[in-house]
Amino acid sequence: MDDCIFCKIGAGKIPSAKVYEDERFLAFLDINPVSPGHTLLIPKKHVDNLFDIEEPLYSEMFQTAKKLSKSLTKAMGAKRVGVMVEGFLVHHAHVHLIPMNHGSDLNPANARKAEPAELTAIAEKIRKQI
Ligand code: AMP
Ligand code: ZN
Numbered sequence: 015m016d017d018c019i020f021c022k023i024g025a026g027k028i029p030s031a032k033v034y035e036d037e038r039f040l041a042f043l044d045i046n047p048v049s050p051g052h053t054l055l056i057p058k059k060h061v062d063n064l065f066d067i068e069e070p071l072y073s074e075m076f077q078t079a080k081k082l083s084k085s086l087t088k089a090m091g092a093k094r095v096g097v098m099v100e101g102f103l104v105h106h107a108h109v110h111l112i113p114m115n116h117g118s119d120l121n122p123a124n125a126r127k128a129e130p131a132e133l134t135a136i137a138e139k140i141r142k143q144i
Pocket of ligand 2: 015018021022060
């Protein structure tokens with residue numbers, strides 16, 4: 015979709031702190047992370063609602079999330095990776111993968127704007143664990 019920011023990121027027309035990429039999916043860091051390493055996983059194909067993604071793409075997306083959760087856990091020294099789905103701001107399906115050490119970490123109110131240099135450094139750290 016022409017006016018969709020995540021389509022533009024998926025097509026490489028807008029820069030992002032990339033964590034993982036293949037033909038179907040892209041994972042990149044959220045610019046307003048809830049915790050360090052907060053990652054967004056998107057299908058490159060535009061679908062608004064996550065739960066409208068058809069098979070096999072839907073299952074492949076969660077297989078990718080599983081793989082990324084292992085890298086995020088290692089790279090960020092996190093105990094767990096929380097999963098959040100909202101989609102009120104950007105109408106292109108995405109899953110928030112949030113490194114966590116406490117139950118209270120999965121809280122959108124913790125979001126704060128990150129510096130681009132900080133995001134670049136964290137993305138590199140995560141990529142090394144993939
Ligand atoms: P939501 O649609 O409610 O799941 O929120 C969209 C998320 O995308 C928010 O957490 C934003 O901080 C994040 N976001 C918006 N634009 C960008 C961007 N250009 N790069 C990375 N993250 C973004
Ligand atoms: Zn889109």
